[in-house]
Amino acid sequence: MSEKRSADNRRVMVRLLAVAGLMFGFGYAMVPMYQKFCEVTGINNLLNADDPLRNTQVDTSRTITVEFDANLHGLPWSFKPGQTSVAVHPGELVHVVYRVSNTRDHPVTGQAIPSYGPQLAAAHFRKMECFCFTKQTLGAGESREMPVVFVIDPALPKDVNTITLSYTFFEVAGTLAEPASKPSRPGA
Amino acid sequence: MEATHVHGAGHAHGDDHAHHPKGIMRWITTTNHKDIGTMYLWFSFAMFMVGGAMALIIRAELFQPGLQYVEPEFFNQMITLHGLIMVFGAIMPAFVGFANWMIPMMIGAPDMAFARMNNWSFWLLPPAGILLTASMFVPGGAAGTGWTLYPPLSIQMGIGMDMAIFAVHILGMSSIMGSINIVTTILNLRAPTMPLMRMPMFCWTWLITGYLLIAVMPVLAGAVTMILTDRHFGTSFFNAAGGGDPVLFQHIFWFFGHPEVYIIALPAFGVVSHVIPAFARKPIFGYTSMVYAIASIALISFIVWAHHMYVVGMPVAGQLYFMYATILIAVPTGVKVFNWVATMWRGSMTFETPMLFALGFLFLFTIGGFTGLVLSNTAVDVQLQDTYYVVAHFHYVMVAGALFSAFAAVYYWLPKWTGHMYDEKLGQWHFWLSIISFNIAFFPQHFLGLAGMPRRIPDYALQFTDFNQVSTYGAFGFGLSQLLFLYVVLKAIRGGEKAAAKPWEGATGLEWTVPSPAPYHTFEDPPVLTESKGHA
Ligand code: HEM
Ligand SMILES: [Cu+2]
Numbered sequence: 001m002s003e004k005r006s007a008d009n010r011r012v013m014v015r016l017l018a019v020a021g022l023m024f025g026f027g028y029a030m031v032p033m034y035q036k037f038c039e040v041t042g043i044n045n046l047l048n049a050d051d052p053l054r055n056t057q058v059d060t061s062r063t064i065t066v067e068f069d070a071n072l073h074g075l076p077w078s079f080k081p082g083q084t085s086v087a088v089h090p091g092e093l094v095h096v097v098y099r100v101s102n103t104r105d106h107p108v109t110g111q112a113i114p115s116y117g118p119q120l121a122a123a124h125f126r127k128m129e130c131f132c133f134t135k136q137t138l139g140a141g142e143s144r145e146m147p148v149v150f151v152i153d154p155a156l157p158k159d160v161n162t163i164t165l166s167y168t169f170f171e172v173a174g175t176l177a178e179p180a181s182k183p184s185r186p187g188a
Numbered sequence: 189m190e191a192t193h194v195h196g197a198g199h200a201h202g203d204d205h206a207h208h209p210k211g212i213m214r215w216i217t218t219t220n221h222k223d224i225g226t227m228y229l230w231f232s233f234a235m236f237m238v239g240g241a242m243a244l245i246i247r248a249e250l251f252q253p254g255l256q257y258v259e260p261e262f263f264n265q266m267i268t269l270h271g272l273i274m275v276f277g278a279i280m281p282a283f284v285g286f287a288n289w290m291i292p293m294m295i296g297a298p299d300m301a302f303a304r305m306n307n308w309s310f311w312l313l314p315p316a317g318i319l320l321t322a323s324m325f326v327p328g329g330a331a332g333t334g335w336t337l338y339p340p341l342s343i344q345m346g347i348g349m350d351m352a353i354f355a356v357h358i359l360g361m362s363s364i365m366g367s368i369n370i371v372t373t374i375l376n377l378r379a380p381t382m383p384l385m386r387m388p389m390f391c392w393t394w395l396i397t398g399y400l401l402i403a404v405m406p407v408l409a410g411a412v413t414m415i416l417t418d419r420h421f422g423t424s425f426f427n428a429a430g431g432g433d434p435v436l437f438q439h440i441f442w443f444f445g446h447p448e449v450y451i452i453a454l455p456a457f458g459v460v461s462h463v464i465p466a467f468a469r470k471p472i473f474g475y476t477s478m479v480y481a482i483a484s485i486a487l488i489s490f491i492v493w494a495h496h497m498y499v500v501g502m503p504v505a506g507q508l509y510f511m512y513a514t515i516l517i518a519v520p521t522g523v524k525v526f527n528w529v530a531t532m533w534r535g536s537m538t539f540e541t542p543m544l545f546a547l548g549f550l551f552l553f554t555i556g557g558f559t560g561l562v563l564s565n566t567a568v569d570v571q572l573q574d575t576y577y578v579v580a581h582f583h584y585v586m587v588a589g590a591l592f593s594a595f596a597a598v599y600y601w602l603p604k605w606t607g608h609m610y611d612e613k614l615g616q617w618h619f620w621l622s623i624i625s626f627n628i629a630f631f632p633q634h635f636l637g638l639a640g641m642p643r644r645i646p647d648y649a650l651q652f653t654d655f656n657q658v659s660t661y662g663a664f665g666f667g668l669s670q671l672l673f674l675y676v677v678l679k680a681i682r683g684g685e686k687a688a689a690k691p692w693e694g695a696t697g698l699e700w701t702v703p704s705p706a707p708y709h710t711f712e713d714p715p716v717l718t719e720s721k722g723h724a
Pocket of ligand 2: 445446449492493495496
């Protein structure tokens with residue numbers, strides 16, 4: 001290969017290497033470029049926090065009294081609400097508990113069924129978490145606190161000021177061998 | 189160049205074997221473009237087998253819903269390694285191998301411009317292949333991110349991820365060195381009488397591919413380096429905990445990633461632009477428009493990257509822009525398909541194996557192009573993103589496109605490399621087995637995707653079972669058919685009918701003016717092209 005030719009080759013190589021080097025830098029330059037672009041166009045702003053967290057849907061102008069009730073249907077358990085009533089605003093997230101214990105010397109499985117008074121409140125009573133979503137198995141003599149998490153829909157008709165949430169536990173037949181309660185799942 | 193007269197081709201050089209070592213050292217130290225091309229091709233085939241075995245593990249697991257053979261973590265690792273190995277280990281090295289073997293002979297050059305660097309670019313590959321394969325056996329296993337290496341997962345994984353990053357660095361270096369070599373060779377070493385616009389089409393596709401590689405491989409290297417420093421050196425490019433943005437990685441990755449698909453496709457176009465004219469016995473239709481189509485595909489490929497990211501939450505204006513820009517690529521691609529078909533129009537065609545694979549390419553790549561067009565529509569892609577429809581789409585363009593074109597190239601040039609004709613009957617068997625099993629494997633995946641089956645998932649809902657079983661049968665058929673390919677190639681290397689210097693009646697170009705098998709050194713003195721028009 002002639003001297004001239006290899007000099008030519010080397011010149012092309014140097015240029016192409018320079019392009020490769022520049023493009024490596026360009027990859028890094030994209031970081032501030034994208035940041036600037038998003039800043040100018042106002043999209044994807046990661047540095048400013050979003051609006052301070054607050055629930056815009058709580059209707060503080062109304063207060064609803066929610067009363068709790070507990071019944072057993074043929075179950076050898078004791079079953080009571082942790083509180084007889086709470087005062088809540090529509091839209092507010094509320095946590096309450098129920099206490100249950102198995103007075104027998106063998107495991108028993110039960111399923112709680114909720115009901116509401118007045119009945120039309122049912123459509124506005126949103127349970128996020130409830131022991132009634134799944135069967136509950138209590139071992140011999142076992143006691144438990146079981147949570148209910150709910151929100152009352154602000155669309156609740158104006159004339160409803162008190163809601164009664166009532167649970168009835170039924171024994172589930174033929175489930176003695178079932179494992180203890182699985183993680184509960186919403187939607188039941 | 190039917191009427192081309194060539195001087196200086198294929199001289200017998202008495203000193204051929206005087207100055208290179210024998211045995212294994214010959215291959216380690218060689219700077220000969222033909223030796224290096226051969227090594228690239230064997231490396232590529234080995235990686236194709238490894239990546240193929242991984243694909244079959246994936247398909248075996250997907251034969252039934254539920255988990256049968258592998259753990260989900262291992263399944264993800266197979267997906268990742270299969271993708272990386274096939275793209276960077278099998279397809280790209282195959283076409284670099286063809287470039288090494290054929291470009292110097294096509295342009296009448298004695299060797300590549302930087303013969304020593306050529307040796308280095310090849311020998312970087314095996315360590316990268318070993319790193320990737322060995323990463324399966326380290327604690328925590330290989331990268332499980334998919335070949336796209338998205339954070340946050342890629343920031344969290346174990347040492348296997350570092351090995352994958354390091355492998356990508358090495359592969360990138362190899363590609364850049366290889367591309368510099370190819371571009372310089374094409375620009376500087378052409379026979380003095382060969383202007384650029386009379387250069388064979390394969391050289392044109394590689395010239396532009398070389399530029400693409402030099403432009404985007406460094407960007408990929410930058411992106412994985414950022415992951416590396418996020419992992420170990422406390423930077424927060426993508427690490428949200430430190431104020432970084434994981435979506436930024438996708439933008440950088442796909443700035444590399446979309447041109448990458450044309451890096452794979454363009455040399456495949458080049459091969460087909462040789463094979464179709466040879467077996468239609470007509471010069472390529474619309475040479476100039478072909479060159480402009482390649483160049484515009486390459487340019488547009490830089491401005492469409494975010495069609496892979498329609499669902500990251502970009503503004504509607506952004507979605508519309510990327511959609512229209514992507515659809516625009518269909519125009520030059522359509523020009524190419526039109527030209528190939530027009531080349532065959534009223535040609536006197538015969539259907540030897542290379543032509544069969546080229547036609548298989550044409551037919552199936554076009555299907556893949558159409559599904560790509562479907563996916564480019566944002567509203568549709570929102571549904572199909574990350575489903576098996578996408579898997580079907582890119583296997584039509586990568587397997588039936590790039591891989592079939594590579595098979596066409598091997599059958600077309602095998603007589604030149606080995607000096608023997610391959611077994612035509614077995615070659616045709618290979619073609620028919622491949623194309624049928626390919627379609628059995630991948631066509632049903634369109635339906636799976638449309639029905640909502642997600643990709644990169646080891647388990648699926650019951651209703652997807654039937655199509656998945658069909659697909660798995662096809663995949664194993666395809667895998668086994670490739671053993672036949674290996675047999676045909678080995679058979680041609682060991683013997684067979686002597687090949688003439690120009691074994692294909694309609695073939696044109698300087699490579700057919702040297703004897704078969706091509707002597708170790710060709711065109712030590714540049715040939716003189718005396719015919720004024722016509723090109724390969
Ligand atoms: C025997 C032939 C092949 C079979 C049966 C096969 C099968 C598969 C399967 C089952 C997947 C996983 C899809 C998913 O769940 O996401 C996959 C992914 C992939 N394949 Fe193949 N494949 C084959 C050949 C190839 C070739 C030749 C290439 C490259 C040129 C390729 C490139 C890819 C890529 C890039 C992915 C995506 C990996 C990822 O999701 O990160 N495949 N293939
Ligand atoms: Cu793309």
